[in-house]
Amino acid sequence: MDYDRKLTTAWITPQMLVAFLLFGTMPFWIESVGLYQYLGVEVMIWMIFALGFNLLLGYTGLPSFGHGAFLGIGAYTFGLAQFNVWPNLWFCLLAAVVVTGLIGGISALFLSHRRGIYFALMTIAVSQIFFFIASKWTDVTGGEDGLLNIARLPVELGVTSFSIEDNVGLYYLAFALFVGTVILLWRLTNSPYGRILRAIKQNEMRVRFVGYDVRFFKWTVFTLSCAVTGLAGGLFAMAQEGAYINIMSLQWSGIIVLMTLIGGGFVSFWGPVFGVILYFVARDVLGAYTETWLLWFGLMFVLLVMFKPEGIAGIWRDLVSRRRAAKRDGEAVSSLAQPEAGR
Amino acid sequence: MYDLIPHLINGLALGLLFALLGLGFMLIIGVMEVINLAHGSLFALGAYLALALMAPDGGLPFAFMEPYYALPAVVRYVIALIVGPALVGLVGMGLELCLRRTYGTDPLYGLLLTFGAALVLEETIREIWGSTEYYLPVPKAISGGFIFGDLIYSNYRIYAAVFAAAMIGVLWLFLNRTPYGAVIKAGAHDSEMVRALGYNLKRLRLFVFAFGAALAAIAGIIMAPIWGIRPVVGVDAVIPAFVVIVLGGVGSFWGAVTAGTLVGLVVGLTAAFLTDWSMLSMYLLLLAVVTFRARGLAGKASVLEA
Numbered sequence: 001m002d003y004d005r006k007l008t009t010a011w012i013t014p015q016m017l018v019a020f021l022l023f024g025t026m027p028f029w030i031e032s033v034g035l036y037q038y039l040g041v042e043v044m045i046w047m048i049f050a051l052g053f054n055l056l057l058g059y060t061g062l063p064s065f066g067h068g069a070f071l072g073i074g075a076y077t078f079g080l081a082q083f084n085v086w087p088n089l090w091f092c093l094l095a096a097v098v099v100t101g102l103i104g105g106i107s108a109l110f111l112s113h114r115r116g117i118y119f120a121l122m123t124i125a126v127s128q129i130f131f132f133i134a135s136k137w138t139d140v141t142g143g144e145d146g147l148l149n150i151a152r153l154p155v156e157l158g159v160t161s162f163s164i165e166d167n168v169g170l171y172y173l174a175f176a177l178f179v180g181t182v183i184l185l186w187r188l189t190n191s192p193y194g195r196i197l198r199a200i201k202q203n204e205m206r207v208r209f210v211g212y213d214v215r216f217f218k219w220t221v222f223t224l225s226c227a228v229t230g231l232a233g234g235l236f237a238m239a240q241e242g243a244y245i246n247i248m249s250l251q252w253s254g255i256i257v258l259m260t261l262i263g264g265g266f267v268s269f270w271g272p273v274f275g276v277i278l279y280f281v282a283r284d285v286l287g288a289y290t291e292t293w294l295l296w297f298g299l300m301f302v303l304l305v306m307f308k309p310e311g312i313a314g315i316w317r318d319l320v321s322r323r324r325a326a327k328r329d330g331e332a333v334s335s336l337a338q339p340e341a342g343r
Numbered sequence: 344m345y346d347l348i349p350h351l352i353n354g355l356a357l358g359l360l361f362a363l364l365g366l367g368f369m370l371i372i373g374v375m376e377v378i379n380l381a382h383g384s385l386f387a388l389g390a391y392l393a394l395a396l397m398a399p400d401g402g403l404p405f406a407f408m409e410p411y412y413a414l415p416a417v418v419r420y421v422i423a424l425i426v427g428p429a430l431v432g433l434v435g436m437g438l439e440l441c442l443r444r445t446y447g448t449d450p451l452y453g454l455l456l457t458f459g460a461a462l463v464l465e466e467t468i469r470e471i472w473g474s475t476e477y478y479l480p481v482p483k484a485i486s487g488g489f490i491f492g493d494l495i496y497s498n499y500r501i502y503a504a505v506f507a508a509a510m511i512g513v514l515w516l517f518l519n520r521t522p523y524g525a526v527i528k529a530g531a532h533d534s535e536m537v538r539a540l541g542y543n544l545k546r547l548r549l550f551v552f553a554f555g556a557a558l559a560a561i562a563g564i565i566m567a568p569i570w571g572i573r574p575v576v577g578v579d580a581v582i583p584a585f586v587v588i589v590l591g592g593v594g595s596f597w598g599a600v601t602a603g604t605l606v607g608l609v610v611g612l613t614a615a616f617l618t619d620w621s622m623l624s625m626y627l628l629l630l631a632v633v634t635f636r637a638r639g640l641a642g643k644a645s646v647l648e649a
Binding site for chain 1: 380450454456458459467469582627634
């Protein structure tokens with residue numbers, strides 16, 4: 001994940017502008033390419049989730065296999081805050097972010113001194129605890145039925161407010177939050193803090209010996225990642241108009257890893273975004289032909305891990321660097337050839 | 344206290360099966376250094392294959408199988424117990440061949456590949472058998488229950504406990520008293536040295552993966568009448584396997600057996616008081632132990648510990 005210095009110090013990069021333009025106009029063209037508005041909402045929410053998740057997987061090299069649990073916690077918190085505390089959009093979203101971040105922070109106390117496979121195993125155990133609580137604490141979470149009838153609260157902007165009952169409205173709320181998340185995460189991952197995270201990914205021991213408190217950094221990044229996940233969870237509760245336990249299962253936790261990796265979260269900031277789009281498009285396109293689209297998607301994923309674990313972003317990067325190399329070679333050849341011609 | 348005896352037996356049966364499942368899982372971690380997320384799916388596949396070999400209604404609709412289904416239930420059960428794991432072993436071999444490309448890279452890739460494989464296996468099962476729940480029929484000799492004192496005991500659970508204990512015993516003898524076992528243990532300890540000594544490491548890995556997969560399938564077949572057979576049963580199985588390995592300590596045979604039994608007993612006993620919440624106790628036990636002893640109950644200090 002090396003970029004030009006210009007890019008890493010910028011708040012808004014050209015890639016962001018392209019992405020914002022593309023996603024900002026999505027409601028106008030999504031139906032003309034044969035898709036539907038709700039898909040846009042779903043993609044937007046999962047992109048926020050995947051970008052937050054990639055803080056751990058791609059930047060810090062921490063394979064959390066239990067992040068679905070935090071998405072669920074965000075969704076439940078949103079619903080419970082709406083039913084029991086104050087049905088205000090900003091308050092409920094903030095509650096989802098803060099509570100998920102807090103629970104993530106507490107979980108991270110058990111996780112932050114682990115790495116590699118042990119980290120993955122412990123995240124599975126932690127996520128299963130939350131999964132069980134959500135599925136059995138029927139009085140609060142509704143158990144297997146989940147929380148039903150979560151409303152899409154109107155967006156209050158002081159002087160004015162508008163409704164997000166329809167999918168386009170909700171899409172623009174999610175889009176606005178996506179823009180904010182992207183800019184914040186871009187700044188974060190390109191700050192000195194982000195550099196330490198990348199260093200931890202490369203060699204944790206060395207970072208410790210240099211004098212950084214690795215455990216503290218891992219704790220903070222896990223908490224932050226959970227907070228972003230909580231935001232996605234709150235939006236997800238509105239999109240689904242409910243909060244259900246199935247997203248907290250191990251399988252969904254695996255799916256987010258799959259999306260992030262298939263897009264190339266290891267090598268690119270934008271990898272997770274590609275991965276999410278690919279997943280949902282594959283679901284709709286393959287799903288139109290076969291009930292068991294996940295089987296084919298799984299096979300594709302297995303092949304990708306075998307042959308190109310850097311994902312789509314990795315393939316793209318290779319193409320670009322090969323073209324650049326070819327161009328450089330070409331220039332080198334022509335500069336050698338020129339004196340010949342001049343003679 | 345007296346009423347708890349059936350729960351103790353149920354817990355013990357569950358625990359020994361968890362231990363068996365965990366041991367197969369551990370062999371694969373030891374030799375391949377891969378966390379096999381597909382282990383649960385192999386467990387489920389074993390159960391489904393046994394179903395196909397036991398019952399015409401839940402089986403595969405092949406006409407030529409008709410005379411086979413006329414065989415007595417006991418014979419079919421024994422065949423299922425041998426052929427099912429053998430077929431799952433072959434699937435395991437296929438998986439190992441795919442995994443070869445990830446050796447020597449980030450262990451995360453092996454983990455992800457097996458997650459993909461788990462998805463593929465689960466969807467394949469769904470495609471063939473659908474999503475309905477089946478129960479594996481068992482021969483009369485091991486079904487039913489008996490009354491001892493004031494309490495009713497399930498025959499099957501006692502059979503499951505004895506069978507799992509016997510399998511664990513055989514596995515221990517195999518690993519510790521045969522030259523093959525010595526090579527596997529050496530391979531888990533230092534695969535480079537095994538290769539340097541002239542053993543075919545590729546073949547060893549292929550064999551160990553098949554063996555671990557077959558153990559998962561056996562556990563699946565034994566567990567099937569207790570848990571029922573659903574496509575998602577794989578996830579229910581792979582998680583206890585993790586817990587057993589982490590709790591017991593990666594690489595320790597008796598650690599895994601102790602942890603498995605302990606987990607089973609804790610789950611069985613909490614089921615006596617809080618039926619719904621019993622599975623949660625296993626994670627709390629894990630967190631409690633691992634917080635104070637990162638390497639698990641009997642694990643040796645290793646790079647995995649941190």
